[in-house]
Amino acid sequence: MSKEDYKVAIVGVGPSGGILGAFLSQKGIEVTLVDIWIDHIEAIQRSGLKIAGVSDLTISFDADHLKTSVKDLRGTDVDIVFIATKTPYLKRVVDDLKEVLPNDSLIVSHQNGLHTENVILDVFGEERTFRDVINYAGNIVEAGKIDMTFFNPPNFVGAISPSMNDTANAIAELMNSPEFGTISVEDIQPAVWKKVILNSALAPVCAIAGQTMKEAMDFTDTNKLASELIREGIAVTEAIGISFGSDFHDICMGYLSKGGHHKPSMLIDIENRNPTEIDFLNGKIVELGKKNNVPVPFNEATTTYVHAIETKF
DSSP: OOGGGOEEEEEOOSHHHHHHHHHHHHTTOEEEEEOSOHHHHHHHHHHOEEEEETSOEEEOOOGGGEESSGGGGTTOOOSEEEEOSOGGGHHHHHHHHHHHSOTTOEEEEOSSSSSHHHHHHHHHOGGGEEEEEOOEEEEEEETTEEEEEEEOSOEEEEESSGGGHHHHHHHHHHHOOTTSOEEEOSOOHHHHHHHHHHHHHHHHHHHHHTOOHHHHHHSHHHHHHHHHHHHHHHHHHHHTTOOOOTTHHHHHHHHHTTOOSOOOHHHHHHHTTOOOSGGGTHHHHHHHHHHTTOOOHHHHHHHHHHHHHHTTO
16 A cells, blocks of 8 residues: 555644644645544634644645544544544543444554553554654644644654554654654654653643743753753653663753743643643653652652642633
């Protein structure tokens, strides 16, 4: 099957899913977008999906390729589904997909956080489950329009079962283009952990303090907090056998210092009074820290603070 023959569905048309959908469609791949935000889907049907910022794209989708419920995929011939929703909704999406997908469809976790793929493989099995790690971000400007704020290529794709590495390579080739560099790797976990350590260092700090990335890194106390969260994440990673070298802490701090006035999605979730992804970020670091006898007091406190804020919603 050539890349152009694949039929793809993307569940969750926020920045990560919407940008992916635009680049895949630009390559001539048949893409169906699924999102429960009706105004967003209707705006895309009227005027196309608009990507601004780092890339400038407007991609048209007809009504047959726009859905407002996972259950609307019933009866469609979908080869690959990218789940791009926030992690609080992952289990519900997976259960709904199980009811409507063909028995040979492949599922890719296109999400932040640790062990999101485990939720999928529990339902679909290892050979149908894949994980990617994206290195771009954006924000919803308005219904139908996404601002792509940065892209630091490449994106990574990996199989859960080693027997499916060739398929992971095919998925990476499907995603890859000169403007959207993507490669496959035999072990996706190091890439997952690198991003988790970065996200868990600053996303909850910004969410708790109401700061942009630049504001958090410029303020001495929140800068120190981010540094300690990184140290704990690295300690847990090393305890499970993954090492990024002695300079990784400094690399992380340097990377985060260049974030600019970007609002992490966790802060946007808090502002919109939506559940956050804390349980798949700092919460997982806490879980694995306890399992491996690694003290993670800063991650414990940060997770508690975010949970406390969520109780007000």
